[in-house]
Amino acid sequence: MSDAPPGYGAKEMSNEVKTDETLAATEKEWQPRIIAFVCNWCTYAGADLAGTSRIVYEPHVRIIRLPCSGRIDVSFIIKAFEQGADGVIVSGCHPGDCHYTEGNYHARRRFAGFRDLLEFCGFDMSRVIFSWVSAAEGIKWANLVNEAVAKIREVGPFKEFQKLLA
Amino acid sequence: MSRVGVFVCHCGENIARMVDVAKVAEESAKLPGVVLSVDYKYVCSDPGQNMIKEAIREHKLDGVVVAACSPQMHEPTFRAAVVQEKLNPYLCEMANVREHCSWVHLDPEQATQKAIDLVRVMVEKVKKNQELFPIKVPVTKRALVIGGGIAGTQAALDIASGGHEVILVEREPSIGGNMARLSETFPTLDCSQCILTPRMVEVARQPRITLYTYAEVDQVDGFVGNFKVKIRQKAKSVVADLCNGCGDCWNKCPQKKILSEFDAGLGRRTAIYVPFPQAVPNTPVIDRDTCLKFLKDKCGVCEKVCTRNAIDYTMQDEIIEVEVGAIVVATGYDLFSVGREQPNERWKGYGEYNYDAYPDIINGLQFERLLSASGPTQGEVRRPSDGKEPKSVVFIACVGSRDPEKGLEYCSKICCMYTAKHAMLYKHKVHDGQPYVFYMDIRAGGKNYEEFVRRAIEDDGVLYIRGRVSKIYQDGDQLVVVGADTLSDSQVEIRADMVVLATAMVPHRDAYELAQKVGMACGAEGFYSEAHPKLRPVETNTAGIYLAGACQAPKDIPDAVAQASAAASKVQVLFSSDELEREPIIAEVNEATCVHCRNCIRVCPYSAITDKEIRDKQGNLIKMVAEVNKGLCMGCGTCVAACPSKSIQLAGFNDEQVFAEITALGSG
Numbered sequence: 001m002s003d004a005p006p007g008y009g010a011k012e013m014s015n016e017v018k019t020d021e022t023l024a025a026t027e028k029e030w031q032p033r034i035i036a037f038v039c040n041w042c043t044y045a046g047a048d049l050a051g052t053s054r055i056v057y058e059p060h061v062r063i064i065r066l067p068c069s070g071r072i073d074v075s076f077i078i079k080a081f082e083q084g085a086d087g088v089i090v091s092g093c094h095p096g097d098c099h100y101t102e103g104n105y106h107a108r109r110r111f112a113g114f115r116d117l118l119e120f121c122g123f124d125m126s127r128v129i130f131s132w133v134s135a136a137e138g139i140k141w142a143n144l145v146n147e148a149v150a151k152i153r154e155v156g157p158f159k160e161f162q163k164l165l166a
Numbered sequence: 167m168s169r170v171g172v173f174v175c176h177c178g179e180n181i182a183r184m185v186d187v188a189k190v191a192e193e194s195a196k197l198p199g200v201v202l203s204v205d206y207k208y209v210c211s212d213p214g215q216n217m218i219k220e221a222i223r224e225h226k227l228d229g230v231v232v233a234a235c236s237p238q239m240h241e242p243t244f245r246a247a248v249v250q251e252k253l254n255p256y257l258c259e260m261a262n263v264r265e266h267c268s269w270v271h272l273d274p275e276q277a278t279q280k281a282i283d284l285v286r287v288m289v290e291k292v293k294k295n296q297e298l299f300p301i302k303v304p305v306t307k308r309a310l311v312i313g314g315g316i317a318g319t320q321a322a323l324d325i326a327s328g329g330h331e332v333i334l335v336e337r338e339p340s341i342g343g344n345m346a347r348l349s350e351t352f353p354t355l356d357c358s359q360c361i362l363t364p365r366m367v368e369v370a371r372q373p374r375i376t377l378y379t380y381a382e383v384d385q386v387d388g389f390v391g392n393f394k395v396k397i398r399q400k401a402k403s404v405v406a407d408l409c410n411g412c413g414d415c416w417n418k419c420p421q422k423k424i425l426s427e428f429d430a431g432l433g434r435r436t437a438i439y440v441p442f443p444q445a446v447p448n449t450p451v452i453d454r455d456t457c458l459k460f461l462k463d464k465c466g467v468c469e470k471v472c473t474r475n476a477i478d479y480t481m482q483d484e485i486i487e488v489e490v491g492a493i494v495v496a497t498g499y500d501l502f503s504v505g506r507e508q509p510n511e512r513w514k515g516y517g518e519y520n521y522d523a524y525p526d527i528i529n530g531l532q533f534e535r536l537l538s539a540s541g542p543t544q545g546e547v548r549r550p551s552d553g554k555e556p557k558s559v560v561f562i563a564c565v566g567s568r569d570p571e572k573g574l575e576y577c578s579k580i581c582c583m584y585t586a587k588h589a590m591l592y593k594h595k596v597h598d599g600q601p602y603v604f605y606m607d608i609r610a611g612g613k614n615y616e617e618f619v620r621r622a623i624e625d626d627g628v629l630y631i632r633g634r635v636s637k638i639y640q641d642g643d644q645l646v647v648v649g650a651d652t653l654s655d656s657q658v659e660i661r662a663d664m665v666v667l668a669t670a671m672v673p674h675r676d677a678y679e680l681a682q683k684v685g686m687a688c689g690a691e692g693f694y695s696e697a698h699p700k701l702r703p704v705e706t707n708t709a710g711i712y713l714a715g716a717c718q719a720p721k722d723i724p725d726a727v728a729q730a731s732a733a734a735s736k737v738q739v740l741f742s743s744d745e746l747e748r749e750p751i752i753a754e755v756n757e758a759t760c761v762h763c764r765n766c767i768r769v770c771p772y773s774a775i776t777d778k779e780i781r782d783k784q785g786n787l788i789k790m791v792a793e794v795n796k797g798l799c800m801g802c803g804t805c806v807a808a809c810p811s812k813s814i815q816l817a818g819f820n821d822e823q824v825f826a827e828i829t830a831l832g833s834g
Contacts, residue, residue: 023481031276051265059276062267062283064827065237066399066819067751071275071803079825083832100802101687101707101771110807142270 032152034087042093049138057142058149070103087152094132162165167295168199171227175209175234175674186270186278205618213714215247222251229292233261261288288829289737295821298750305391306491315343317715317730318496326374340445346359349537352587353618366446388708403452408476411448417470430532433542492737499716501565502670525551527665556663563605566670579720581668589628671720704733751818760791760813766805774798
């Protein structure tokens with residue numbers, strides 16, 4: 001293994017490494033586990049752009065690619081938590097930009113209702129993050145992940161849900 | 167038990183620098199169902215691909231996971247490679263460990279762990295993948311072109327020259343569109359009709375083109391290669407086969423004061439009319455809203471004078487059903503209406519420049535008609551109010567365009583050029599006249615365009631004033647135009663005999679309605695949306711439907727013609743094979759469990775799902791279910807998430823596959 005390549009993301013690097021180090025010292029065992037459900041055409045491509053632009057962000061996210069945010073079933077979110085995720089990101093094309101014309105509108109409507117239901121059940125809503133990321137928004141994707149990781153770090157591991165399942 | 171092969175790519179140093187590829191391969195080898203897991207310098211290279219192919223042969227792999235770059239980059243490469251070994255392409259998946267991992271993380275340990283996770287996700291998915299086969303749909307090699315302006319004409323001629331049948335539908339009594347109304351065209355000043363009418367005649371002569379004028383598209387069903395279209399042929403009240411276009415009827419028609427649409431309201435026409443002398447076809451139609459026979463059951467002169475007995479007052483609208491494989495939409499533009507009466511709620515009360523109040527304030531198309539040799543003044547520039555020759559004319563650019571507050575946000579693109587042309591042509595006709603142009607910026611991007619504007623300013627003495635007009639009022643028989651000259655920072659007042667407004671281009675007033683019928687998208691301003699602004703500029707998001715001309719965005723003639731030819735060549739590509747193959751990532755209904763709640767039908771953006779009756783052998787209805795049209799479904803999966811009984815699944819992204827992916831992340 002070689003060292004990190006020099007010359008890019010120097011700023012982010014110093015920041016990130018510091019937070020990682022400090023955190024590693026305090027909470028070595030636990031790292032946030034975030035599952036991201038993203039659409040193929042906007043958010044996935046936006047995350048690709050973050051890669052080609054070498055925008056450094058937190059590594060605690062795992063992407064699951066779907067054709068459209070309209071395909072994202074609310075049961076995926078429940079399943080993710082059931083499998084031990086501490087947070088979930090749902091992201092697709094901006095309203096009006098959907099590759100399939102209006103899949104994201106259906107997604108938005110579905111999640112608005114789902115949100116209310118989760119809130120009603122006393123679910124910690126800071127663990128479910130909805131955002132639109134276009135194929136041109138590599139930076140937005142990186143920020144979204146960083147913010148999600150920060151938020152999940154704040155609220156800690158999702159023990160409540162794990163207890164429920166046990 | 168599955169036999170999956172995992173191939174971890176170093177991508178030179180790109181992945182290997184941050185991710186411990188050997189460890190990823192080692193960890194992946196432990197996954198259940200993985201029989202082979204290796205890392206390699208460049209898996210996408212020829213030797214890399216050969217390695218995969220050999221592995222499929224040797225280890226009898228039934229699934230391949232390549233951990234490398236983004237699937238957007240190399241999924242087609244690897245899928246093509248596995249196909250050579252008779253493995254179904256949809257049994258090959260990619261884990262994105264470059265764009266989503268090695269390039270964006272700085273902690274090798276974390277990055278390696280993430281790469282292992284990403285590979286595991288894809289391994290679990292590929293184990294659930296099924297063989298999928300491209301969907302083949304037959305292609306009807308006949309095209310429908312909607313709109314007979316220059317773009318539609320060009321597209322129709324090109325497709326017909328390519329050897330295919332074309333149905334051309336035009337809602338006006340003649341083809342020609344807006345271009346037929348223009349006087350001369352920039353930047354060459356050749357006469358618009360002189361270059362257009364030969365093409366119109368060619369349309370009429372081309373045996374492969376079926377022309378329906380005075381007709382509208384009523385309904386479009388079906389999908390790429392297999393559209394079923396209903397065309398409403400409005401009653402012309404004249405039998406085209408009998409009529410020889412002699413003109414006796416319209417010369418004798420007593421209703422002579424009807425404002426001519428073709429002459430933009432400056433000229434008059436009769437109730438039975440052809441819009442202009444060079445019309446194609448040269449068959450008149452009776453405008454039933456103004457004809458005395460239809461209004462009061464009187465007159466009937468045209469029937470009496472017609473020596474060919476071509477007049478038929480009892481003619482009814484007719485619905486013509488056609489089957490086509492592709493549709494080119496070329497519905498063109500309208501002018502933004504400057505008056506207080508606005509077609510659209512959003513622009514209600516624009517009413518700028520007192521356009522309604524003074525007859526000598528006219529729009530760009532009206533001025534075109536004044537300049538045109540076939541226009542209401544036979545090409546003499548005479549103002550509408552008293553017919554006098556105007557000795558000073560003010561042209562105002564950007565009327566409605568680039569005005570997010572009161573008008574339209576966008577630039578209409580052609581106004582800078584046609585204003586320069588108008589000013590120049592005016593000067594050519596009225597040698598002692600003085601043209602003035604108020605402008606914001608001059609946008610003359612195009613071959614010989616800038617030179618043309620310079621010519622207007624330098625050779626023809628058009629006075630360009632940079633600034634906006636604030637007020638126009640009447641003083642005697644003249645108009646006083648008050649405006650700013652921002653270059654000399656002063657207020658200017660010009661006494662003009664006539665004012666010409668370079669009004670913005672807007673989509674055809676019925677563009678939205680047609681979009682609904684055809685099933686395609688409009689942007690915010692109502693122009694039709696192309697599939698990709700750069701890479702697919704003539705296709706729409708609906709397969710088999712193409713765009714040409716100003717219905718997509720403001721365009722000048724060369725651009726409209728270029729796009730029309732591009733659309734025609736796209737149509738010919740579609741028609742080059744008898745069947746077309748589509749990606750099999752589409753939805754499928756489980757009829758046994760479908761409860762016909764119709765959720766999927768409601769949410770489908772493509773109207774690809776319809777009701778289906780299931781009947782027994784005696785023909786008794788057993789149940790209703792949903793059915794997916796394989797030609798229309800684009801595979802977004804919105805229906806799948808909306809189905810309460812989980813009776814509809816998206817091939818390639820079914821619930822089982824996605825749950826396997828999520829579970830793969832849980833066990834880590």
